[in-house]
Amino acid sequence: MANLVNIGLIREEKQPQDNRVAFTPKQCQWIMHHFPQVRIYVQPSSIRAFKDEEYSQAGIPLKEDLADCDILFGIKEIPPAKLIPGKKYLFFSHTKKKQPHNQKMLQEILKKKITLIDYECLVHPDGQRILGFGFFAGIVGAHNGLMAYGEKTHSFHLKRVYTMHDFQDLIGHYFGIKLPPMKIVITGSGRVAAGALEIMGLLGIKYIPPEEYLVNQYAYPVYTQLKAGELYLRKNDKTYSRSDFHQHPDQYECRFLPYVTVSDLLINGIYWDHNIPPLFLASDLRKENFHIKVIADITDDTQGSIPCNLGDSTIENPVYGVTKDTMQQTAPYLADTVDMMCVGNLPNELPRDASQYFGDQLMKYVFEALLQPGNEMMENATITKDGQLTPHYQYLEDYASGKSED
Numbered sequence: 001m002a003n004l005v006n007i008g009l010i011r012e013e014k015q016p017q018d019n020r021v022a023f024t025p026k027q028c029q030w031i032m033h034h035f036p037q038v039r040i041y042v043q044p045s046s047i048r049a050f051k052d053e054e055y056s057q058a059g060i061p062l063k064e065d066l067a068d069c070d071i072l073f074g075i076k077e078i079p080p081a082k083l084i085p086g087k088k089y090l091f092f093s094h095t096k097k098k099q100p101h102n103q104k105m106l107q108e109i110l111k112k113k114i115t116l117i118d119y120e121c122l123v124h125p126d127g128q129r130i131l132g133f134g135f136f137a138g139i140v141g142a143h144n145g146l147m148a149y150g151e152k153t154h155s156f157h158l159k160r161v162y163t164m165h166d167f168q169d170l171i172g173h174y175f176g177i178k179l180p181p182m183k184i185v186i187t188g189s190g191r192v193a194a195g196a197l198e199i200m201g202l203l204g205i206k207y208i209p210p211e212e213y214l215v216n217q218y219a220y221p222v223y224t225q226l227k228a229g230e231l232y233l234r235k236n237d238k239t240y241s242r243s244d245f246h247q248h249p250d251q252y253e254c255r256f257l258p259y260v261t262v263s264d265l266l267i268n269g270i271y272w273d274h275n276i277p278p279l280f281l282a283s284d285l286r287k288e289n290f291h292i293k294v295i296a297d298i299t300d301d302t303q304g305s306i307p308c309n310l311g312d313s314t315i316e317n318p319v320y321g322v323t324k325d326t327m328q329q330t331a332p333y334l335a336d337t338v339d340m341m342c343v344g345n346l347p348n349e350l351p352r353d354a355s356q357y358f359g360d361q362l363m364k365y366v367f368e369a370l371l372q373p374g375n376e377m378m379e380n381a382t383i384t385k386d387g388q389l390t391p392h393y394q395y396l397e398d399y400a401s402g403k404s405e406d
């Protein structure tokens with residue numbers, strides 16, 4: 001038999017608390033069955049979406065001290081003091097863009113001779129990311145956007161997602177919910193958009209092609225979806241090429257404006273960075289014909305693609321209002337404001353399903369590669385190896401040595 005590999009699922013210790021986990025109890029069972037050389041241990045946690053008893057009942061031992069494990073799986077950043085020297089860790093480190101708040105953690109990782117594989121850096125050969133929680137962010141974000149619209153217009157009431165046991169429970173909640181005639185515009189074509197479309201399907205909201213959506217009236221709720229090719233055109237020749245847009249977004253103009261005049265709810269799920277033009281401007285918000293009442297900004301960049309995103313809201317208080325003339329933050333659901341849903345950790349409202357989905361992707365595309373020494377995909381996602389920055393990530397040198405300001 002191949003050498004034994006001891007794997008540990010660590011307790012999430014970052015604040016605000018995170019209740020997700022890399023593998024559910026059933027997934028742990030599946031892995032140990034299919035990889036007899038693997039043993040999985042779980043560090044007890046009172047906040048994890050899957051209870052300690054669920055793991056022990058599935059035959060996965062609980063273990064406080066994971067010092068004997070070879071590989072440790074987490075989700076979010078790890079407090080530096082909790083990092084165990086010499087281990088191989090997989091988690092979202094948020095260090096590859098030199099994020100200032102994680103500089104100390106990376107320094108500790110180097111000091112403690114740790115190998116860090118970052119989930120965000122695991123990509124398919126065509127560059128598409130393998131792992132992400134976007135689908136469930138789309139589910140919860142679309143739900144919250146609709147919930148806010150129902151509250152604002154007093155036309156229907158949706159319960160909060162986090163009060164449900166899981167996604168199946170949420171589906172049950174939708175039976176009998178009748179939405180008023182309304183127009184919903186969804187932006188994006190990635191995992192977030194896919195989650196939002198799932199909610200449209202579950203609530204029986206009808207898809208309308210963009211050109212018809214703009215001009216027709218409907219006696220029932222409808223939505224349209226705008227992918228990058230429908231949202232952006234090159235300024236000089238009015239064409240769109242995906243790769244050119246990704247390389248030169250500043251040479252493109254945004255064509256979203258007509259949709260602000262006819263839509264009731266915007267669900268924003270596009271990829272955005274600061275070179276990509278926003279969907280509309282602050283000055284558009286002041287115009288008489290700005291019709292949108294609620295924006296579920298799942299993309300959630302403060303003053304990014306949506307100028308009236310004034311910062312994150314929380315799962316406890318997911319919605320705030322914004323005045324159209326002065327862009328001041330107000331209480332939600334006032335008559336003449338735009339209501340904003342800008343929660344940055346949406347999958348935490350549905351952590352059991354989000355964890356299962358994540359673990360499925362890990363098992364399908366990553367797990368075997370992780371056990372193969374020298375696997376190229378894993379090497380490319382390895383930021384540090386035994387406490388040294390790998391060749392791919394040498395550009396983090398100044399940040400890691402404490403010199404970087406950005």
Ligand SMILES: NC(=O)c1ccc[n+]([C@@H]2O[C@H](COP(=O)([O-])OP(=O)(O)OC[C@H]3O[C@@H](n4cnc5c(N)ncnc54)[C@H](O)[C@@H]3O)[C@@H](O)[C@H]2O)c1
Pocket residue numbers: 129132133134135137188189190191192193228245246269270271272297298299300343344345346347
């Ligand atoms: N609020 C939350 O809780 C939450 C959770 C997950 C994701 N998000 C955010 O939602 C947004 C969409 O996430 P997703 O999971 O759908 O992403 P994704 O990776 O599934 O899809 C992104 C889409 O953007 C395109 N894209 C990739 N690189 C691009 C570039 N350089 N320029 C233009 N387009 C590019 C891709 O082709 C793809 O169609 C991201 O900004 C993400 O950070 C928010």
